[in-house]
Amino acid sequence: xxxxxxxxxxxxxxxxxxxxxxxxxxxxxxxxxxxxxxxxxxxxxxxxxxxxxxxxxxxxxxxxxxxxxxxxxxxxxxxxxxxxxxxxxxxxxxxxxxxxxxxxxxxxxxxxxxxxxxxxxxxxxxxxxxxxxxxxxxxxxxxxxxxxxxxxxxxxxxxxxxxxxxxxxxxxxxxxxxxxxxxxxxxxxxxxxxxxxxxxxxxxxxxxxxxxxxxxxxxxx
DNA sequence: GCGACAG
DNA sequence: ATCTTGTCGC
Numbered sequence: 001x002x003x004x005x006x007x008x009x010x011x012x013x014x015x016x017x018x019x020x021x022x023x024x025x026x027x028x029x030x031x032x033x034x035x036x037x038x039x040x041x042x043x044x045x046x047x048x049x050x051x052x053x054x055x056x057x058x059x060x061x062x063x064x065x066x067x068x069x070x071x072x073x074x075x076x077x078x079x080x081x082x083x084x085x086x087x088x089x090x091x092x093x094x095x096x097x098x099x100x101x102x103x104x105x106x107x108x109x110x111x112x113x114x115x116x117x118x119x120x121x122x123x124x125x126x127x128x129x130x131x132x133x134x135x136x137x138x139x140x141x142x143x144x145x146x147x148x149x150x151x152x153x154x155x156x157x158x159x160x161x162x163x164x165x166x167x168x169x170x171x172x173x174x175x176x177x178x179x180x181x182x183x184x185x186x187x188x189x190x191x192x193x194x195x196x197x198x199x200x201x202x203x204x205x206x207x208x209x210x211x212x213x214x215x216x217x218x219x220x221x
Numbered sequence: 222g223c224g225a226c227a228g
Numbered sequence: 229a230t231c232t233t234g235t236c237g238c
Contacts, residue, residue: 046229083226112227122227143227228229
């Protein structure tokens with residue numbers, strides 16, 4: 001897919017914050033999606049003691065969840081992992097993998113938070129704004145926010161709250177298993193995001209999109 | 222000041 | 229994220 005994203009690699013966390021504060025204004029938290037025929041999953045892995053970053057993207061048909069296409073890209077790691085700035089470390093490689101895609105996904109599920117972020121610009125929102133595609137943040141652990149206890153049955157969820165505002169949802173994606181953290185990435189509402197995440201679930205804790213992207217990203221060259 | 226902290 | 233085997237429980 002054609003990517004006309006102007007990604008800027010900041011030279012300091014101060015600069016990174018400025019970029020985030022600028023991009024957060026462009027995040028759209030309402031549904032602005034077309035008919036969903038394809039859902040994608042993206043993730044990154046590391047090799048050679050973190051010197052190489054490998055991005056993986058997989059596209060599934062929806063709602064069948066059959067694999068349609070997958071692409072990967074490897075680059076030299078350009079940014080360290082700093083909580084709150086994950087996107088600067090993972091997006092460069094992700095953009096390269098996304099460029100190779102022939103199938104344009106209607107929604108991309110990202111490994112990490114969307115607006116459930118200190119400055120409301122987690123990796124899902126950052127990527128969504130850059131490439132102008134609807135995105136959803138699906139994280140495996142809590143970053144910020146508080147929530148009530150989640151019933152143990154698959155499908156139950158509670159809003160994730162930070163500073164008085166709903167920044168996401170904590171979802172029990174499988175009975176008796178740790179919940180996952182779903183948040184708006186870009187061009188989608190929370191209810192709709194939850195519906196599509198649930199639509200990508202089968203018998204595991206993580207949606208098929210992230211499971212497959214995860215597996216691909218951790219395979220060695 | 223102290224602790225927490227997506228991947 | 230990554231290093232790593234078997235094992236308990238639904």
